[in-house]
Amino acid sequence: MGIPHFLAIPFQVLGHINPLTQLSNVLAKHYGCKVTFLNSEFNHKRAKIDESSSKMIKFVTLPDGLDHEDNRSDLSKVLHSIKSTMPSLLPKLIQDINALDFENKITCILVTVNMGWALEIGHQLGIKCAAFFPFSATSLASVHFIPKLMKDGIIDSDGNPIKSQEIQIFPNMPKMDPKHVLWCNLGNEFFKHLVQEMKTMELLAEWWFCNSAYDLEPGALSISPRFLSIGPLMESDNNNNNNKSSSFWQEDTTCLEWLDQQQPQSVVYVSFGSLAVMESNQFKELALALDLIDKPFLWVVRPGSNDDKNNAFPNEFHGNKGKIVSWVSQKKILQHAAISCFISHCGWNSTIEGVYSGVSFLCWPFFIDQFWNKSYICDVWKVGMELAKDENGFISKEEIRKKVEQLLGDEGIRERSSKLKEVTRKNLGEGGQSSKNLEKFVNWAK
Incomplete structure (x- = not known):
């Protein structure tokens, strides 16, 4: 039996790329797993990644479908372009990766939210799937409970708040203003995408991870056995600057x-x-x-x-x-x-x-x-x-x-x-909740 081989696919914004890079570093360095990390061609060029810093992480690229001068801080535009471009190219890429190391084929596709289409491809190819949510467990809970928020008359079918009073999604969680839901200001199309995305995740992702710690959000993390904390992921700037995070701008040292x-x-x-x-x-x-x-x-x-x-x-x-x-x-x-x-x-x-x-x-x-x-x-x-x-x-x-x-x-x-x-920090130590969750995941992948 070969070692677990993860194909990590982040949504192509820095707030998703960096924590997934850190998780990849942990899987490679602490658990001896093999990781192939997929970036868009544009982001890979501008991130100036030092590939020599980790023998266990290999970087691959696909086009994101946008022109060089397009505005990549427009999330809906990036999302639409990726979904129109990458799905047709991913099966061939997986085939090429597997052909290079037949003993250690990809055993699990690990995506951040917005990249659920890759789980569908993984499922068709018989590859296990997991999801990583690079935001809080509370934000994950709000998306998970969209159907309930609609049913309770808190938001309408386009995700817009109906009521103005504060809401409490689950006991032991802070009250929230409905106008500050995760999808606010991102438009109806994005909201509909999010609803579909959660259905895909529920169906195909066997593990749901958050870059959080149990002691930070005990209420949110106790909502579902699927919500698992594996953070805080702070791996990447230790170890003499090896495995450092991606950056789109030149860092001032x-x-x-x-x-x-x-x-x-x-x-x-x-x-x-x-x-x-x-x-x-x-x-x-x-x-x-x-x-x-x-x-x-x-x-x-x-x-x-x-x-x-x-x-x-x-x-x-x-x-x-x-x-x-x-x-x-x-x-x-x-x-x-x-x-x-x-x-x-x-x-x-x-x-x-x-x-x-x-x-x-x-x-x-x-x-x-x-x-x-x-x-x-x-x-x-x-x-x-x-x-x-x-x-x-x-x-x-x-x-x-x-x-x-x-x-x-x-x-x-x-x-x-x-x-x-x-x-x-205790969550990351031996016997800490985040460490236990990661260990279970790696054992499952093996």
């Missing part, structure tokens, strides 16, 4: 040397992930706020992160207390002793990286699951505060300055952040 020169717990870290776009005036206000705060700051301003294509800073912005970079290795930054707090969009990867690192959060959610993640940070775990918007949805520089001062002066938040870090 000078900021680590700069952080080494700062006082412990003094630096305000600001980053809004790989998709969020900030309105130009709000971007300028944030810059002025960072001048107002009497603290050093590290601000990630990725290309295209605000709607002024030039990333225009206001004329009166000095920025002399901080460092502005276009992209970083976030795990390394968050685990640096100089970081005091994290001004974040609350994407799930950023949330789990911050929790793992024991930092406190200042929450600035934009869309999708970020509002629910903010609820956990502020209301359930109590390791952060939310920035308040005025009646026009604008966050003032005074509000940012005031909240940073409040956050850094709150001993309770700091203590809870530190405690949550310890509790979360």
Whole structure:
């Protein structure tokens, strides 16, 4: 019997590619499995992946059907193009992979949500299937319960909220605003896709994994025996930078040397992930706020992160207390002793990286699951505060300055952040819930 051979297929956005890369690293490095990782040709080129860093992971590509200049931050467009292009090409790719190593053919296809079509192909070819949800178990629960939300009259058949009062999907979970459901702002087509996707997953994926830890979301993770935590997946930046995460932008490494020169717990870290776009005036206000705060700051301003294509800073912005970079290795930054707090969009990867690192959060959610993640940070775990918007949805520089001062002066938040870090990490240790779930999975694959 050969070793398990996984074909890992992420939806082609960084928030799916990175956690699946990390899971692949764990399967290869800790369990001796073989992994073939599928990227789009476009993303593989721009990710500059160092393939020599792991003997057990092989990278393959297929076209995503988009032109070079197409906007790949439009999720619906990416999704539609992938579904029109890749399914006809995948069977031949699987055949070619298997022909190269007849002893160790692909034994399991592992996809992230939105790539359910690959499970259908796997099923037709007699290959086992598993699904990985790179967001919280709470978000997974909301999608899992779409039929129930419709039946209870909370959303209509297009996924739009009908009722305005807060909902509780399951006991022991926080109450949520229905207008912040996972599919909000993504359109009716995306919602219909999601409904179909969950039917495919329920039918064909024998395992459902979340990049979470049981102690972070016990209510959501106890909904179904299918919901299994295997996180936090923080594998990739250890081990002398081998197996590092994919990145679509050049990472600035000078900021680590700069952080080494700062006082412990003094630096305000600001980053809004790989998709969020900030309105130009709000971007300028944030810059002025960072001048107002009497603290050093590290601000990630990725290309295209605000709607002024030039990333225009206001004329009166000095920025002399901080460092502005276009992209970083976030795990390394968050685990640096100089970081005091994290001004974040609350994407799930950023949330789990911050929790793992024991930092406190200042929450600035934009869309999708970020509002629910903010609820956990502020209301359930109590390791952060939310920035308040005025009646026009604008966050003032005074509000940012005031909240940073409040956050850094709150001993309770700091203590809870530190405690949550310890509790979360235990899930990965020997006998921890995440480790047990992964072990069961690998044994099944064998």
